[in-house]
Amino acid sequence: MEISQKITTEVLVVGGGLSGIKATKELASMNRDVLMVTKTKLASGSSFYPLKASLGTQVTKDEEDHNIFFKDIEDLSRGMHSRNLAEAYVKDIPERVKEYKDIGVQAKKLEGERKACFANHPRDIYLLSDWDQIRENVKEIFNQYDNLNVMQKTVVVSLIKKENQIVGAILLDDKNEFVMVECQAVILASGGFGSIYKHNLNPADVDGSGHMLALEAGASLVNMEFIQFIPGITTPRYKTLFGEHTLMYCRDIIDEQGESLLDQYLPENISKKDCLEIRSTHGPFTHSLESKYFDIAMMDNIIKTKNENGFTLFYEDELYDNEEEFYKVYLDWLKEKNVHLTKQEVKIAPFAHASNGGVFIDEYGRTGVEGLYAIGELSANIEGANRLGGNSTGACMVFGKRSAFDCDQYLQSVKAYRLSEADGQEHLEQLIKSIDSVSPSENKLTANKMIDQIKEIMWYHGNVVRSEDRLKDALKQISEFESGFMFADLLENKHSRKLAIKGRNFIKVAGILLQAMQERKESRGAHYREDYPAEDSSYDKRLFISKRDETLSYNFLYQ
Numbered sequence: 100m101e102i103s104q105k106i107t108t109e110v111l112v113v114g115g116g117l118s119g120i121k122a123t124k125e126l127a128s129m130n131r132d133v134l135m136v137t138k139t140k141l142a143s144g145s146s147f148y149p150l151k152a153s154l155g156t157q158v159t160k161d162e163e164d165h166n167i168f169f170k171d172i173e174d175l176s177r178g179m180h181s182r183n184l185a186e187a188y189v190k191d192i193p194e195r196v197k198e199y200k201d202i203g204v205q206a207k208k209l210e211g212e213r214k215a216c217f218a219n220h221p222r223d224i225y226l227l228s229d230w231d232q233i234r235e236n237v238k239e240i241f242n243q244y245d246n247l248n249v250m251q252k253t254v255v256v257s258l259i260k261k262e263n264q265i266v267g268a269i270l271l272d273d274k275n276e277f278v279m280v281e282c283q284a285v286i287l288a289s290g291g292f293g294s295i296y297k298h299n300l301n302p303a304d305v306d307g308s309g310h311m312l313a314l315e316a317g318a319s320l321v322n323m324e325f326i327q328f329i330p331g332i333t334t335p336r337y338k339t340l341f342g343e344h345t346l347m348y349c350r351d352i353i354d355e356q357g358e359s360l361l362d363q364y365l366p367e368n369i370s371k372k373d374c375l376e377i378r379s380t381h382g383p384f385t386h387s388l389e390s391k392y393f394d395i396a397m398m399d400n401i402i403k404t405k406n407e408n409g410f411t412l413f414y415e416d417e418l419y420d421n422e423e424e425f426y427k428v429y430l431d432w433l434k435e436k437n438v439h440l441t442k443q444e445v446k447i448a449p450f451a452h453a454s455n456g457g458v459f460i461d462e463y464g465r466t467g468v469e470g471l472y473a474i475g476e477l478s479a480n481i482e483g484a485n486r487l488g489g490n491s492t493g494a495c496m497v498f499g500k501r502s503a504f505d506c507d508q509y510l511q512s513v514k515a516y517r518l519s520e521a522d523g524q525e526h527l528e529q530l531i532k533s534i535d536s537v538s539p540s541e542n543k544l545t546a547n548k549m550i551d552q553i554k555e556i557m558w559y560h561g562n563v564v565r566s567e568d569r570l571k572d573a574l575k576q577i578s579e580f581e582s583g584f585m586f587a588d589l590l591e592n593k594h595s596r597k598l599a600i601k602g603r604n605f606i607k608v609a610g611i612l613l614q615a616m617q618e619r620k621e622s623r624g625a626h627y628r629e630d631y632p633a634e635d636s637s638y639d640k641r642l643f644i645s646k647r648d649e650t651l652s653y654n655f656l657y658q
């Protein structure tokens with residue numbers, strides 16, 4: 100296997116979602132040579148997931164709100180957030196929201212103020228929508244820069260480092276050829292890892308590959324056990340985003356036998372109405388509120404029955420009388436998708452949706468590896484054990500800009516390292532060896548089947564309801580894949596190279612997630628352990644994961 104070509108640029112941006120677009124535009128405007136690489140197309144990832152109506156961005160109101168907003172983030176994070184990043188967000192977001200238009204995104208301010216998901220205080224919310232139009236706008240804007248190139252359908256498979264400095268990367272391009280990029284800095288903006296779950300509300304291009312690139316280059320991961328699950332529609336249109344605010348008008352949720360699901364799980368002091376009302380205020384599951392029984396009931400039932408069809412909701416007809424913009428936008432959008440919440444049977448189930456944890460960064464997106472930045476959902480950003488709604492899109496803007504600014508400064512001081520063809524070839528050979536350094540086994544699964552099995556394992560064992568036994572069992576199954584899967588043949592064949600890389604990443608990412616879930620023997624925020632159902636102050640620390648000399652270490656630290 101050979102490197103087919105070498106490309107030289109100053110900065111490589113990995114990812115064509117909101118954060119990648121923002122960082123790329125900033126760098127291009129500073130006259131930096133930028134190459135953006137995206138697994139699928141420009142304006143992709145969770146940012147432009149087509150089965151959702153809109154995305155919200157929450158914005159600091161005024162000077163007085165700074166401390167209040169910061170405190171909202173802090174309270175909700177259950178001590179697991181990065182203070183410096185939260186402070187940067189609260190300070191910068193009022194200016195960054197004005198810059199949406201510069202990257203082709205129409206951000207419409209909702210009338211009045213609204214409490215974002217989990218928020219204690221109302222603020223301005225900006226709604227982003229119309230994904231296809233945004234894609235066209237971004238293309239037009241990017242075309243204005245001669246110093247900006249985009250490679251679509253291209254996967255970054257490895258980063259090249261000399262000492263502690265990033266000097267390049269290996270890509271698999273749209274023709275499945277290996278390409279070497281020579282660059283001085285890399286901004287990873289590759290999103291989360293939702294697609295590692297069987298049921299998820301993400302496109303298939305967010306699969307944790309950026310987490311592995313960062314970890315293998317020497318960066319650390321943190322908070323990986325805090326994954327957001329939200330109810331999603333299973334019937335009549337699978338994988339459609341569910342608006343939790345509609346639960347305000349929900350009378351009941353029933354199982355396949357027609358039994359009320361909540362009756363079986365609610366403690367005596369919480370009424371069904373109270374549980375549904377609280378649940379209508381937040382999208383993702385949280386252990387921190389009494390509405391937790393809603394999601395626990397669904398997932399526990401699925402684990403026991405293996406029935407994944409979902410649970411039927413019964414709504415009051417008044418739902419469609421609510422004229423608030425927030426309701427109207429969502430219900431009209433559902434109508435376009437031929438979904439009607441009171442006229443049709445509508446079923447929901449928990450879906451994996453966003454990762455709160457990720458690459459550990461500072462307030463400029465720096466990872467501790469020279470020239471390597473991580474931004475957007477890939478990074479452990481301002482959120483902790485829970486994530487306040489409307490801050491992830493905003494964080495793409497805030498840290499997209501900050502990383503580009505710092506990268507520009509870095510480029511002024513760093514000496515360019517020239518990579519020879521031999522360097523690239525040597526790196527590629529090492530990469531191939533590392534992918535395939537396992538012993539042959541009896542395993543008869545195809546790579547696609549193995550990927551499907553990992554998704555199944557993750558969904559049943561690493562979902563909202565977790566336990567030591569199930570996590571141990573899941574880890575055992577993953578380690579059998581790790582020691583028994585050979586990718587050499589897949590790499591030889593050009594058409595299955597990307598599959599080989601994906602299969603290997605799935606094994607690694609799944610192992611890391613399950614191990615992190617097992618390490619945290621308590622329940623906190625998005626992380627719920629049925630065998631440790633309470634928050635435990637001895638776990639008031641964050642779980643850091645790093646890789647040294649091929650060994651992964653998991654350490655709880657006050658950092």
Ligand SMILES: Cc1cc2nc3c(=O)[nH]c(=O)nc-3n(C[C@H](O)[C@H](O)[C@H](O)COP(=O)(O)OP(=O)(O)OC[C@H]3O[C@@H](n4cnc5c(N)ncnc54)[C@H](O)[C@@H]3O)c2cc1C
Binds near residue numbers: 113140155491
């Ligand atoms: C259904 C849903 C609703 C949401 N609602 C909200 C909301 O209302 N408000 C809010 O703030 N947040 C919301 N979020 C979260 C928010 O949308 C995301 O966190 C954010 O958009 C992520 O942007 P990103 O640029 O970091 O990554 P993404 O948009 O996921 O982009 C990742 C990019 O990286 C590329 N990529 C990945 N790996 C590689 C690789 N190895 N090589 C090359 N390219 C690669 C992908 O192709 C893609 O282009 C929601 C998420 C979902 C799924």
